[in-house]
Amino acid sequence: MPRYKLTIEYAGTKYSGWQKQKNARTVQGELEKAIGEAVREKDFEFMGSGRTDAGVHALRQVAHLDVRKPQPAETLRRAINDGLPADIHLLAVDTVPHRFHARHGAVARSYLYQISRRRSAFAKPFVWWVREPLDLDRMRAAATRFAGMHDFQAFSDDDPDEKSTSVLVDDMVLAEDGELILVRVAGSHFIWKMVRRMVGVLVEIGKGQIDPDELTRLLAGGPGDPPVHVAALTAPAAGLFLERVYYDGDQRTWPLQPAFPVRPARG
Secondary structure (H helix, E strand, O other): OOEEEEEEEEOOOOOOOOOOEOOEOOHHHHHHHHHHHHHOOOOOEEEEOOOOOOOOEEEEEEEEEEOOOOOOHHHHHHHHHHOOOOOEEEEEEEEEOOOOOOOOOOOEEEEEEEEEOOOOOOOHHHOEEOOOOOOHHHHHHHHHHHOEEEEOHHHOOOOOOOOOOEEEEEEEEEEEEOOEEEEEEEEOOOOOOHHHHHHHHHHHHHHOOOOOOHHHHHOOOOOOOOOOOHHHHOOOHHHEEEEEEEOOOOOOOOOOOOOOOOOOOOO
């Protein structure tokens, strides 16, 4: 039984996340329907590297697929794409050894968040438009405090008694591109709503509404009320992209660039 590695891009706007659900349209559900039609099999194994929430996009999600009948990888890619809606696309299909596992073999992930400084008629599904002026230098300085191992209990709805809220963040960097502020977060893994709340707190710091020193207390985790009600600051799903999933030996340095550019307005 051959195993294939699938590299997938999708716009998550119309989907209730990655994870297959009985009464909702999901990315995994659409892929499984297209795969079934392409390989004409019912009993195949298909597993993604992890979930994305409703409305969240992916530039390079990764999954693995086991089917009974081998076929050329490019033939399989084309056949599956023929059955997919326009907002889901297979970038690549590669034959891999059975020891490759999309989820358990992933060693790191990176997310991209796009903040727009202006209203856009076209980019709304892919950005968070923040009306107020943002101090980028202040945000950059605060972002460095996220690096390292921290307890992100204040940044997630996960129950720490059921799942560890400690996460190793490799780095969090910011860049400008046209009217966009780009935020990249890379780390070992991420817990529910964590990245969107990190971005939300950074925006409040950029507005001058939160002192960067409050991050120290937020990242201390543990019981008790956090100094800031982080849940209320959760950034919209529209601006978030799963950028890349990394495996042993993968290149880890990539230019920070927009998924969807927003250029300066002209009068």
